[in-house]
Amino acid sequence: MKIKKITCKEVADYICETLAEDINSPHCIEIKEHLEHCDVCSGYFKSVNDTIAFYKNYNVEPTDECHERLMNYLNLDNLTNKK
Amino acid sequence: MNEITSNKFTNNSELELIKRAQQGDRKALAELVKLHERTVYNFAFKICRDREKAEHVMQETFLSMVKSISQFSGKSKLSTWLYTVVSNHCLMLARSEKKREASEFEEETSFSNSITSSDWKYTPGDVAENNELRETLDEVIKKLPEDYRIVFMLRDVEGLSTKETAEAMNLSIPAVKSRLHRARAFLRDELNKKLKE
Numbered sequence: 001m002k003i004k005k006i007t008c009k010e011v012a013d014y015i016c017e018t019l020a021e022d023i024n025s026p027h028c029i030e031i032k033e034h035l036e037h038c039d040v041c042s043g044y045f046k047s048v049n050d051t052i053a054f055y056k057n058y059n060v061e062p063t064d065e066c067h068e069r070l071m072n073y074l075n076l077d078n079l080t081n082k083k
Numbered sequence: 084m085n086e087i088t089s090n091k092f093t094n095n096s097e098l099e100l101i102k103r104a105q106q107g108d109r110k111a112l113a114e115l116v117k118l119h120e121r122t123v124y125n126f127a128f129k130i131c132r133d134r135e136k137a138e139h140v141m142q143e144t145f146l147s148m149v150k151s152i153s154q155f156s157g158k159s160k161l162s163t164w165l166y167t168v169v170s171n172h173c174l175m176l177a178r179s180e181k182k183r184e185a186s187e188f189e190e191e192t193s194f195s196n197s198i199t200s201s202d203w204k205y206t207p208g209d210v211a212e213n214n215e216l217r218e219t220l221d222e223v224i225k226k227l228p229e230d231y232r233i234v235f236m237l238r239d240v241e242g243l244s245t246k247e248t249a250e251a252m253n254l255s256i257p258a259v260k261s262r263l264h265r266a267r268a269f270l271r272d273e274l275n276k277k278l279k280e
Binding site: 046048051055057058062067080 | 109110112113114116117120121124125128129134137138141142145146149201203205206207208210211216217220224235236239240267270271274275
């Protein structure tokens, strides 16, 4: 039986659809094997993961004043200890 | 008032707070606000990229929660419900500002041209202390339309499932996948340009 070789586009499309989902499916195993031998796809895969990680690592917190304004806006001041 | 039941998502102490809040206990309500305040503010900032707007969106989100807590059924996590509300307030704010300027984002963002190497001068770990990098991340994501931005943030950054993201955005699952694909490709390509400079 002739096996169709998976293309870079198929790999990336599949990664985009299934990242973090069902990584042990036969299709995903095939993808992982492809990635091990394809610098272009593995580079792309890494850069998509890095893109997500950049935004995951960029976090902000409300200030104490912002928290007080919120509780005041909701008329819930003085009902809990401060942050 | 809906009867809320325990589910695998909501821990017992939060469930207790929700029940008390539904019975009119304002202290429980305040505790719920405090529990989710950071998550809601951080998410609103990630969409609005502006502290003042994030604060406004957070206030409106919790006002919605205070008004509607009695209708919360407990079928989903309270945090998932809040993501839905905060996403809607972000979209409403964006629409009210009519900021739909001509965007560099193209509906037909094509994947085929975007397989290029990426040897960036920063790594994701550099974000916390690097203002220049933060400005770049802000600049790049602002080019993405809000509805695409929200899908990317809910699914990839906050870790909601595709189904939860679809429910929060009132979209079909294929529509979420399509937007996610385009958003990732766009952000990755824009960062590729900027972070190589």
